[in-house]
Amino acid sequence: MSTLRSRSVEMTPAALPTLVRSVWPLLVGVGVALALQFFAKPVIGDFYAKVLLDIGTSIILAVSLTMVNGFTGQFSIGHAAFMMVGGYVSGGIVYYGSLLAWGSADMAGGALSSMIDGREAPFLTWGDALFAGSLVAGGLVAAVCGYVVGLPSLRLKGDYLAIVTLGFGEIVRVLIQSQTSDVLYTVEEVKETAWYLMPTKVGGALGFSGLPFYSSLFWVFLGVAVTLLVAYRLKDSATGRAFLSIREDEIASEAMGVNTTQFKVRAFVIAAFFAGVAGGLFAHSIGVQLNPGELGFLKSFDIIIMVVLGGLGSISGAAIAAAIVTILPELLRNPEPLLKMWPVLAGLAAVLLVAAVVCAMTGRRARSLVAWMCIVLTLLGLGFGARAAAAAGHNLGDYRMILFALALILMMILRPQGLFGVREVWDRSLWKGIADSFRAPPKKGGTNK
Amino acid sequence: MTPPTDAVLEVRSICKSFGGLKAVQEFNLTLPRGSLRGLIGPNGAGKTTVFNLLTGVYKPDVGSVVLGGREITGMRPFRIAGAGLSRTFQNIRLFGELSVLDNVRLGCHVRAQHGVFRSIVRTPFHRGEERAIEASARRLLGVVGLLGRADEQAKNLPYGDQRRLEIARALATEPRVLLLDEPAAGMNSQEKVALRALIQRLRKEFDATILLIEHDMGVVMDICERITVLDYGKTIAEGTPDEVQSNPAVIEAYLGADADAGSSHAASKGGR
């Protein structure tokens, strides 16, 4: 019997078609990011462009955390710390880099980096390059931190590991808060300061102010595309299966030859890298001031909500949940866009209801139908509720965290695997479950021939 | 003492105690290539502990395990799996949320290169490897008769199928020795017949060397060439099925202490 290695070599395809297949998703991602930047932004307006920007950052965060919490089942609740590290590294590089290079920390980017319309600028400038480089640097430093935090996972599991990650996050936060001092404003000040003291000049408890707003839809969604691509390709490979197997059963996984410690640390490092990138994007977003107080464990909990609601291990689930969690407060504040769609939603709910009734009458399982109907109806109800509340002088957007907390608890009780479980939106088996509810119930204990 | 050249697994007097309890004492085993050995004994005799010692879940206090001429004593489980010792579990430990196919593909993990960078960039070799993994996984699923269920989640399989999936997963590591921990437990008689056929087929097609823990004596006595009997961590008998069945020590271990002496004793005192 030939070994796997020799068979692999036999089956290795030619290099050129492989290259095309490897690269095209990234090209599509770049295309989408460009389209968002140059076509979508002028259409949807500044406000929604900003919402879209936040959604993009959230997606990167949620998908990166999915790689740890979802794939390997290690429970990290200090993810915001990596974001913070990446944000500060990237912010520091851009701020002081601009100061040294151009004498001012103002935005020196081109049209790709602009969130402001009608600005005459070249397509791409050195400022953009500095920004892109700083993102990677922030990611790398965060990845190093991820390695450090990943190491305890050699010995700790479950809630203990969770607490360590939380402790790590708090330590990072307190260190930045208390051991750094005011930002330097002029080139002279920078030149007078010893180089090794520069990392401490990032603003302390007051936050890192004056960062230029480089984060545009293009950069953010380029980041989203890369993150999604990496996450999906990892999941759909030997590495990803090893991650998931650790989550499912660590002992069996080890018995199948998976070096569980190594893979856990890998997951931490990769996740931290992308969280760091997201932090860099966040730091340079319009309307954001990088402040350690905002990136404590409550921010980590925000990311966890996205990951858990989406389904522990589902990339698309995390991305969708990130979008919902980000957009819902806005919708609750101003439900009109949602309410414009109410006939569609109501129609959908009605169709689902009829289908569920038909299933029930013919003795078939209709649980997933009912579940989807509930989701649609909840959306509708939230819309109308928000409008009613707004009329009464309340803003339902303020109650978003209560809603998410309740959703989290209910999800754990009713659908512990999250909306999608480990499966992706495009997985056939996910929809097969729904399709099955239309067909006769499966026979129990069927044996195989 | 040099091991016989054809011994693929050589266990030399391993011992393990937990606290004061001597779970396994002086356990010896020599498995020639292609053999099928049964390991039986009453509850708590230390059978699964032996498996755990062999596969690195526990480290033996003393003694050594040699696999294919290579000392594997005290290695971490994943290294032992890499060295060619693979197992199934008494209480099934499948990756429930993953598909049946992915479970077996994971078994191929230990023979694969699995670089993070390669996976992301999808190098030609990576694609070839993934194809090879999928091909061998599907072949193994065919062998255990689960090909039709490849895309289902493992946790949704019926019990007997789960047992067979565990065997396929263990085979996917291309082991030198396969350890099966109660593969027939919880199976109905029909499934047991199929299991016997499967094990015979594994020996024929894969030239597998198998160590089998099993409580179903029907299965054990039927397919094993030799049987080792454990009781209280000690090896109390070893031999062919017939020898073992007629061994008084074995009968005592299974059916209870010397019946007559014990009961007359009890009866005389019980009447007080």
Added chain:
Amino acid sequence: MLVVRDLVVNYGAIRALHGISLRVDQGRIVTLVGSNGAGKSTTLRAISGIVRAASGSIVYDGKPIGRMPPHEIVRLGIVQAPEGRGIFANMTVEENLLLGATVRDDAAGVREDWDRALALFPRLAERLSQNAGTLSGGEQQMLAIGRALIAKPRLLLLDEPSLGLAPQVCQTIFRIIREINERGTTILLVEQNANAALRIADYAYVLEVGDIALEGDAKKLAADDNVRKAYLGVH
């Protein structure tokens, strides 16, 4: 006293009991023997209410108890000394024994049963303030039985009392089981040590993978070759 009918128990996808029926009459020792994984312990766990039956009924003194929580079943007088003895190793022997009296309110009665249990197991009396985890296997088994006795059972469920014990200790345990029975407690005994169990029991059921393979008078079964077959797979 206890009638079990068509009891089916599943553990997830695994069917542990395929619908077994058995009855225990007042004042007798009934034993359930069979090899590993036959479903003996599962039967006891179902009677005690720790696992829920998928179908079938468990009736005690004419009262269905299949849906009752375990602590109320204990209140009815069905007390189990579980498999592996179920000692609370972090507590003293005395506290372990007192736990047996959890359901009882009559202090005088408890003291009486306490004395009786300690008279039965003098070894325990010497070790009252010792940590239960430090006892030997046999002493732990005595503690488990003694603790169950202090709960004043009408029906005592014993799960493999001989497990892991040296033959001599086994004999003592079986002698005491007999004594307990002679004092009026009905006993349902689960054993792998079939010879010893059949010797002291009145009636026996032989379990084989979730089904009852044989049943009948214990003395007759002791001589039956089929029992041996069920255990050793002799054809």
Added chain:
Amino acid sequence: MEKFLQTLIDALAVGSLYALIALGYTMVYGILKFINFAHSDVFVLGAWTSFLVAVAAGWGDPQASAGAGREWVAWVLWAATIAAAVIAAFEYAAWKRRHPTDAFSLNRTRLAGSLVLVAAWGWAALGLAKMAGVVKAWGDNGLFSGLLILLCAMATCGLVGFVLERLAYKPLRKAPRLNVLITAIGVSLLLQNLGQLQAMFGTRPQRMPTLLPTDAPLATIANVKIMPVDVIGAATAVALMFLLDFLVHRTKFGRSMRAVSFNPTTASLMGIPVDRVISVTFVIGASLAAAAGFLYGQKYPGLNQTAAAVWVLLGLKAFVAAVVGGIGNIRGAMLGGVLIGLLEFFGAAYVSAAMRDVYVFSLLIVVLLVRPSGILGRPMVEKV
């Protein structure tokens, strides 16, 4: 010397409060094997409850609670009472019809039983709050009111603990630990954000009314004033801990509790009602946290909004104390609390005040890596 003594007093005073909170973590972990993340929020809730009760009783600044209508509390109580009465009546009628001679037990209908319990409990807490007002009107100097407010906060948070356990954790008894952990995070977020509602505590920071005299020191040693707040706080904490220790190690209920934490299944075979024991454990833990909340508020009166990281962090430090002492071990939690208090305050006084949280969490990481089972805990082995 002066600095040392002052630090020591502060460390012991706050450390004993950490210990009090840590007990709740450790007891729940001992029984259900999960970290009850929401526990630190119960602590914050205790502080806010005592603030509300104290203000309602006439202490502190009457403007503070202005604008917060909390009539809904009474409405909820009335609703629970009426619902309980109706359900119980129906159950009683049904029961009598079937068993004309037997005695009726509320146990039979869990819903009515729980509702009766919740309503009665709520009324009792409300009564305690009213009583605090009456006592104040009589011209109490604060000590007696303080006791009543403490009891009221303990009762309220105990009730909250009971309800949370029943609604959020009990359905997850058999679920994987990760799910329970996530639920706990959810409960924590829920409590934090509910507390911020205008109908609850609002989003503005408040000042806890001072009940214990702050101007006259009890004694002065080497220029260091020993304040009644510190002494009474620490004494109450220690008294509560002794009470708990007695309960756990000397009573029948404590025996049941330890049995459940050792092995719930076997405990149920002893006739121990496992669910009830778990409920009571939650109640005890929550009320101890509430006591800590009240006492902490007396020492440091600045109350932040419920989702403020500062206060939640206090609770988390108490968790660290539980882990350091050996989680699941009651005496370990007390030891850990004091240790954490000492480390934090001496670190703050002699090294850097800004880094106090860093010491605590660094200690946590070190302990977990070196001795994961804590100082007094015993290691656990995973079964294969």
